[in-house]
Amino acid sequence: NLFKKEPLLEEYEILDNPQGPVISNLLNLDFEKINFCVVWTQPSSVIPEFSDIIDLRNISIKELFNSVDYYTNLLKNTAKKIGILIVPIWTNNPYQRGLGINDLNEFGLSRTIMEMNHRLINNLNDESNIFLLNANRWINMVGPKSYNPKLWYRGKILFNTEVFKQAYKEILTVVNAAKGISKKILLLDLDNTLWGGILGEDGIENLTLGGHNDLGEAYIDFCDTCVGGNTG
Structure with missing residues (x-):
């Protein structure tokens, strides 16, 4: 686990996310003693309508946004219980081509991800202790090998280890900033x-x-x- 390494272990105990649905964990976990929390999700795990779009079923944009709003309200409630909440934005699996060359049209996966992220960012924009991170940058830094189908089918790990290394660096930057550690x-x-x-x-x-x-x-x-x- 890349998050269980120095220098985070010098001051923090790292807790793994319990097995089970993310929504259920956000509703039921005791966050009172947690200094900072990383909630990094796949869109299909928290937004049911996104799974419908993957399966090429038409849904209304209102239904989609209602689910995004519900999820972001859970994040806001979680942020009230802890010091810092870190939320990487959603990314699209390149092996899911959606509508192909028409994927930026209505009901395309790429367009849907953009609209969901836009809603997510706007909903959380005024929350002072929620930090939204651009996960696409980590993926772009690694390049074509950022996604590993073998890791996914063998262990349900979507990203290559190098992506998590990029994520770790940026998450550590947020933690240090929250502690008031300035740059050299x-x-x-x-x-x-x-x-x-x-x-x-x-x-x-x-x-x-x-x-x-x-x-x-x-x-x-x-x-x-x-x-x-x-x-x-």
Whole structure:
């Protein structure tokens, strides 16, 4: 279990989710002694209408949103009992192609996931102790091997281990931020670090920084990231 590793174990006892439906656990578990909780679900496990769409059955958008609203209300109630609630957004299994090239049309899986996430984000937007994380970024970082059908059929584990490593890093960032741990100071050289070339020798007009140049653009992006573009 990637969440049962340092540095989280230094201060926290990690509790596994009990077996059983997520909705039932949210309703019945005792959260009073929990500092932070990660609720990472597959959409079909908490939104019945999504399973209907997978099976190519038509449902109304009202029914879909009613289920999303019910689920987000459970999350809000859970958040009132704990310190921090971390909720990765829903993702679509690429092996479920839905309507194929028409999957962004009505009742397509891709479109449905987008609409559900939009509703989820809006419903939880004003909750100060709920952190929504973009699970799609973790999947994109890993690439085509992020989903492993063998893991799913053998152990009902949808993602490759590398996806969970990406998730762990971001969850740890949330935990540290909640504890008030600030980022370390970044000390950098200037020449051949923030720009290409040596200012004292090459002159400012001959430095590589920006412009229509691959290295120049890379230096600009690096500078932007150092200034504040990277919050992870």
